[in-house]
Structure formats: structure tokens, C-alpha cells
Amino acid sequence: MTDEMTMAKRRLGTSHWDKKLVTNMVALSVSNDYEEAHKEWIATGDVWWRGQTDNIPTWVQQNNHPMKCLCGHDIVYHFRIQNTENGNEDIVGSDHINSYLIIRAIAKETGMRPDEITEELIQQWLNVRVKGMKAEAWWAENGKSFELMFNTVKEADLRYNTKVKDWKYNYGTKRNEPVYKLIKKASPTDEMASIVWRWNHPDNSRAQINSRGYPNEKLMYDLSVFYIKCLTGLNDQLQAEKLAREERIAQVAEQQRIRQEEEARRQAEYAEIQRQRELERKAYEEKMRPIWEEEARQREIKRKKAEARERNDLLLHMATHGSKADKMIEYYGLEPINWQNINPNLSLHDLRTLHRYINSDMKNLDRSDLRRIEEITKGDKE
Ligand SMILES: [Zn+2]
Numbered sequence: 001m002t003d004e005m006t007m008a009k010r011r012l013g014t015s016h017w018d019k020k021l022v023t024n025m026v027a028l029s030v031s032n033d034y035e036e037a038h039k040e041w042i043a044t045g046d047v048w049w050r051g052q053t054d055n056i057p058t059w060v061q062q063n064n065h066p067m068k069c070l071c072g073h074d075i076v077y078h079f080r081i082q083n084t085e086n087g088n089e090d091i092v093g094s095d096h097i098n099s100y101l102i103i104r105a106i107a108k109e110t111g112m113r114p115d116e117i118t119e120e121l122i123q124q125w126l127n128v129r130v131k132g133m134k135a136e137a138w139w140a141e142n143g144k145s146f147e148l149m150f151n152t153v154k155e156a157d158l159r160y161n162t163k164v165k166d167w168k169y170n171y172g173t174k175r176n177e178p179v180y181k182l183i184k185k186a187s188p189t190d191e192m193a194s195i196v197w198r199w200n201h202p203d204n205s206r207a208q209i210n211s212r213g214y215p216n217e218k219l220m221y222d223l224s225v226f227y228i229k230c231l232t233g234l235n236d237q238l239q240a241e242k243l244a245r246e247e248r249i250a251q252v253a254e255q256q257r258i259r260q261e262e263e264a265r266r267q268a269e270y271a272e273i274q275r276q277r278e279l280e281r282k283a284y285e286e287k288m289r290p291i292w293e294e295e296a297r298q299r300e301i302k303r304k305k306a307e308a309r310e311r312n313d314l315l316l317h318m319a320t321h322g323s324k325a326d327k328m329i330e331y332y333g334l335e336p337i338n339w340q341n342i343n344p345n346l347s348l349h350d351l352r353t354l355h356r357y358i359n360s361d362m363k364n365l366d367r368s369d370l371r372r373i374e375e376i377t378k379g380d381k382e
Helices: 002-009 016-027 034-040 099-110 118-160 195-200 217-331 349-361 367-381
Strands: 041-049 077-083 089-092 161-171 175-182
Touching: 002 195, 016 077, 034 041, 041 099, 041 118, 077 118, 099 118, 118 161, 118 175, 118 195, 195 217, 217 349, 349 367
Parallel strands: none
Antiparallel strands: 041 077, 077 089, 161 175
């Protein structure tokens, strides 16, 4: 039952190398029948990659077909296998490290029944043993050209393997500019997904540099396609774009500088005009001051004359007609007023007030009017 299962997982075909493996494996086994013979073998778990030239294990050194599988095919990865019946050891490549060899190894390591061992466990067993070596092998072979291509394309990749996500006003260029978003997974309308994103973008938790250690075939293919595009115009286009943008930024800055200079100049001109006006105003004032002062003096003289005239008129009028009010003054119980001898020091305002009371025949006076009269005439008495 275990045989059918394991064979189902990796059945040898009728290819040249498969037939060679069957023949060579049977020759090293106890049984002469492959169906029985292959069950005698187990993967030891030792793996060696031919790039590790400074560390060749003895089980590789002692083998009589170095760099080749038991089938004769050239190999990179060497998996050590052992016949548990007669102790023979040999080496197969990754094409012939068949599942049953691994299943037996896992069963021996874990105690699991062979039918419990899934494809995933087999793959995991292989991954653990070859992942680091595969990456190392890959880098030894392709590292230099990969670095060269990647460094050549990465800037253009970040610019062109993108989509416009938004538009945003830029103050440096004084225009709306696109906000690009990396294409993380190419849709049918996209040319390709971002190479940097897939390889080593810090925001990509599954970046291949970490998950695999070396780029997968799709990434390598896209990289080489994009590399050619970069060399045949795209990098020039990118540089031209960058240059045009830098020129625009410089131009915008220059325009701004000119505007600021003009504004400063206008302000200086305005300040100068204001200063001139102020000087003219002061000079004019200086020139006019004596005239204005003389005018003011004349006005004051006129005013004083008019006041004196009015005062005389009021005093005269009260001297002539004041007695009309005597009865009422008495009626109100106020001190009698000597109309011929009104205190000449009373203010013009007080004189006017008194005159108004008399002229109104002192009818309808209220309490505050009487108080005013008392105040005015009191001064008269003292
Ligand atoms: Zn082989």
C-alpha cells in the first residue's frame, strides 16, 4: 500500500535518465527488481551544492561519479542516499531525489507512518535542506548580472511600473502632479508589477530577497525585459523628465524671487514717496506756521472784541430792563439784584443765562434755574 502511494507521488517515467537510474540503482541493490530494490534506499538528509568548492564533504569526494547523478545526468545539488540492506551509498540530483527516499527519511526521523507523510512535508524537508544552498548557488552564478540589471532599472521601475493614484498640488513646481503607486501585482492591462516591490521593497513583507533569497523566474524575466527597455530609451526618458522637473522648480523659484524683488522695490518706492510727502508737509507747515499763528491771533482778537461787545450789550440791556424781573425775584424769595452793578467778572455764559431768564419774564422757572440765578448773583455780592 505504501508503495502505490509513494509511486503515485513520483513515478519514474521512460525517459533516458529515468531508465538509467533504474538500471544503476538496481545494480547497487540486493534485489534485482527495481520495484523491490528502490525500497532498500533512503535519503540521509545530507545535501551538497557544487558551488561550495571550499567545503566538499567526503561522501562526495569518495563518490565515483562526481558532479553527476546516479543516472549520469549533470547535477548541481547532491543528495546523499543509502541502501539500508547492503550499506551502499550514492548520490542523486534534485530530479531523482524521489519522494519515496524522502518519505522513508521523514518516517525514520519522526516515527510517522509513510501514508501520513504529505507532499507538503516532503517539500518542507527539501526546502530546509536546499533553500540556503539554492540561493547561494543562484548568487554565485547570477549575482553580478542581477546586481547590474537591478541597479540599472530600479529608479525607472519605481517611476514607471506604477499607477497614478492621485493628483496633488506641488508648491515647488506650482502645478498638480501625479502621485504614483507601485504596481504590486500586475493585472492583464499592466505591463509588469514593480521589480523593486517584488525584490526588496521594505514595505513588502513577502519580498523575495527575504522569502527566497534569490529572485524567482518571473522576476528575472521581467527584470531582463525591463533592463532592455531602460537601456533603449526609458532611462533617458526618466532623466529627461527629472531634468525638466528640476528646471521647472528652478524657474518657479526664479519667478518667485523676481516677484519678491519687485514687491520689495515697490514698497521701497512707496516708502520714499511717503517720506518725500512728509518732508513737503513739514516744510509747508514750517512756512505757513507764522501765517497761521497770525491768523489765529487775529481770530482771537476778533473773538475777544465780539465777546466784549456782547458782554457790554448784555450788561446794558440788564441795566435798562433788569428791573422788570425784580417782582419775580422777590416772589421766588431770591436776593434782590442790583442791575446797574452786575459783577463784571461773570462769564459770558452766565451773563447770557441771566439775560435769558429776565427776557422770559422769569415765568415757569424750575428749581435748577433758581439755583443758577442764586449762584450768579451770589458772586455779584461778594
Ligand atoms: Zn538522475
